[in-house]
Amino acid sequence: MKRITKHYLATLLLVFVATNLFSQNPIISHIYTADPSPIVYNNTVYLYTGHDTASVDDTNYKMPDWHVFSSKDMVTWKDHGALLSPKTFSWATGDAYAAQCIESNGKFYWFVSTFHKSDSVSKGGAAIGVAVSDSPTGPFKDAIGKALIINEMTIDKKHAWDDIDPTVFMDDDGTPYMYWGNGSCKYVKLKKNMIETDGPITVINPKNFIEGPWAYKRNGLYYLVYASAGTKPEMIEYCTSTSPTGPWNYQGIIQENVPNSFTTHPGIVDFKGKSYFFYHNGSLPQGGSYRRSICVDYMYYNPDGTIQKIVQTTQGVAPVTQ
Template sequence: MTDGNPIITDVYTSDPALLVHDGTAYLYTGHDEAPPDADRFVMRDWLCWSSSDLRSWTPHGPLLRVDDFAWARDGAKASCVVERHGRFWWYLAVNHATVPGGAIAVAVADHPTGPFRDALGRALITNDVPDDDGRDHTIDPWVLVHEGQAYLYWGKHRCFTARLDDTMTALAGPVTEIELPGFAEGAHVHARDGWCYLSYGVGHPQRVAYARSRGPEGPWTVEGIVNEVPGNCATNRPCIVAFHGEWIFFYHNGVLPGGGNHRRSVCADRLSYDADGRIERVRMTGEGLLGSG
């Protein structure tokens, strides 16, 4: 797990989410277990690795399974972990056992590697929030804590946002929809130098586009493409993080032997900004962070 991209090679991984805590990076991923001939996702749990240099990764095994949420039935999809109030909050997309469609779960722990437990005993968001449009739009949660306030983003085909209250387990205001042309899924928000950046999958197969705003609630201006369609994979889940003075773009592709749309692999390449703060297009490489940059 130190020879470039993909960064994890002994298992199929997807939907990267990074948390940096006390100088260590924690990588949380989905776990693609579809048989080689399957044309569907098989995802039962979420995995975790840690690293002090983003080159050598220590596995921590599955930290959560769908079965840890009594009200969920399957579909361990994209997730994100944030630190607040000295605890670690994990927001995860699953399928609901009784409410049609997807749902967002919340788990909590006192350490980045757990043990995590269901913080609510029920879903934070179900597929009828904010409305039931007949489509499954409740996937891919992302949380940004900005100037003391936590903001939740999620959605498929439609992008939603709402404030979280101080408990991190309830909404603190109305759900609003962010208008993003071609939005597919995978909303991710990060802040840098007075700007908020919303990156997301667009089209199909997916590229990653981004929009920029002076605040986490917009208004958002679409500015360009972050990366092109990844190799041998129709989906494209972004995660952008600063680590030891460098900005890094995490994503997944399907280039491992036997890989593809339902057997993906997490990768990482460097990301940079121009003088005006615009994201420059990421060059996806085989050497990844082992390259000279």
């Protein structure tokens, strides 16, 4: 009986150690992070994030800067620090909302959403800027000295924060496209220099779209994944198309509500033969809707290209073998 008790206690200890050893979500725990944007470069995943600094009593966002993290195994993440902030842009003011960085011709273009100062160019409101660097970890500088998109360019929504959450992807022919929006989704073709628009802004209305789009192409199919307004808190839904300009076919919900946050935000990447889905929730101690934390779980596709429901876990993903 004594040996059985010892064996039982030893088993419990092993389970406890294993559970804590392999509980990876949230993947960043020393600061609050939000709005994940992953890319793969040189066998490394670089993760660009927002940074929540609101107090537990605050009732709105405080997001002073954007951080960059990197990992070679999807489990161990290095914090490269706050490499960009609205203060980088002479025209900008306010918080560091969702952003995405992509590589093109050896340079890294970080498309960000913040707010524009009220001046002779704009009456204010949300705006999209672009920073550039020769390295995925900076230093980054304002690429054009002005906003790429200002509130006056889009008039389908009357609120001042509709020009947020840019996502950019490169089509197979080298043409970049940018999608963004709150309340409606907009897109525009970019010139190959990545710092100018190439044609008109078009408004589309994917079913239940509210904000946070993530656009990409996989096996000849275009995906538009986004936070949905069908319910509060937000969920993640998506559409597919055979063209980057649509028409978009609604495919359904892939992520249900997240713990302790009324927002969520997708970031999707393939790495070492597996697909990964990044998102944020409020599950860290004293976390919440204004103190969010980034997580990652596996993402699976059906043979027809549709996406299976994301299973949110505390374990996260296993280390990638090199």
